[in-house]
Amino acid sequence: MARANGHVAPARVQASNILQQIGNTPLLDLSDFAHRLGVAPSTHFYAKAEWFNPGGSVKARAALYIVEAAERSGQLTRNKILIDSSSGNTGIAFALIGAVKGYQVHLVMPANVSQERKALVRAYGATLIESDPLEGSDGAIVKVRELVAAEPERYFYANQYNNPANIQAHYETTGPEIWQQTGGTITHFVAGLGTTGTFVGTGRYLKERNAAVQLVAVQPEDELAVIEGLKHLETAIVPGIYDPGLADRHVGVSAEATWEMTRRLAREAGLFVGLSAGAAVWAALQVARELDGGTVVTLLPDDGSKYVSLGIFD
Structure with missing residues (x-):
């Protein structure tokens, strides 16, 4: 570290441009929050904070x-x-x-x-x-x-719904980060389905490291449950990159449960997140409550700043 006026000044991370800051997002320990909502004390509950990426999302x-x-x-x-x-x-x-x-x-x-x-x-x-x-x-x-x-x-x-680079991004970055951040102890990965790239890429990597890792896909419970960022695949154009045989389990979530969980995360965990994050946490808690132990990881795609005008936090 450099010295300034006799004091030690903190070192600064150098990057040639903002794009080099994409990835390596924090994994937040939400175990206390989960335990208050009925998850067993022996079960660990984590969430990947993707709003730390430039542009504010995964x-x-x-x-x-x-x-x-x-x-x-x-x-x-x-x-x-x-x-x-x-x-x-x-x-x-x-x-x-x-x-x-x-x-x-x-x-x-x-x-x-x-x-x-x-x-x-x-x-x-x-x-x-x-x-x-x-x-x-x-x-x-x-x-x-x-x-x-x-x-x-x-x-x-760019064709994000059909572009294999979408999957590759998560296979090469998100999956390895989660594996390293949990020390390889992850037992369940829970994520929403939109383009499906996050779920497929991350899930494939985790399965290759440990075939016992359970992959749980989250989507709206029906075509009437509108949740920004998620698709109800049974009634939507299915992304070409989606792998229908990858998920071990599917969990449907209602719009009402999503909005409620999104508000609770802000008011009880200090996490100001978007709707797809609320849906993912709601589903991950359903999974975690069934366990006597293990490490559940979900992913928070973005923060709540893009949703204020929708009235979610009023």
Whole structure:
């Protein structure tokens, strides 16, 4: 450490740009919170704090891998516009990465996503194209496909729902981080299904390290339970990267339970998180309550700053 005016000044971590700060997020010990909610004292309960990524979400991992894979292959060049559909977080991540790397970014998002998400995309200089709010994320997918089909030479279509780099990001970063942070003691991994890249990539890595690790997939309980960031796969366009044989178990969660848990995390655990995080914790607690011991790990995709205008915390 350097000295300043006779005092020891803290060392600073050097990085050439913000993208080098993606990954290596903290694993929070929420065992006390879980024990108060009926989980056995012998069961450990952890959550990966993904809002520590630049852009504020887990999606920074996949977005960076997608962009850099496209750069290596020559699919993404300076004369092309990066385009994709997004319910918010991946779009924000693409906008941030485009700002750093100098790419134009166009994003198709349902018109009813939160105002905060729209503002963040625009803050990074991306162009926002709104799709039919009643058609949700599937409508945004259809819209972006139409745009790309009309002018294929104009765009690099990131296609996060079908891009194997989405899986690879979590296989190479999220999975190894969780394994190392738990010292290989993880027994259950619980995560939501959106693009499904986080669940598939992380789950595959953990299964390779220990086939006994249980993988629990979380999604809305039915098509009427709208939870931002999650898909009800039975009634939605299923991502091409999804591996239907990977999950050991599926847990459905209602919108009401999600909102309640999201508020409880803020008020009882000091965790200001988004709706998909609330759903993941609710499901992980259902799993953990059934155990007499073990290590349950879930993932908190983002913080709550993008959801304030929805009235969740009122």
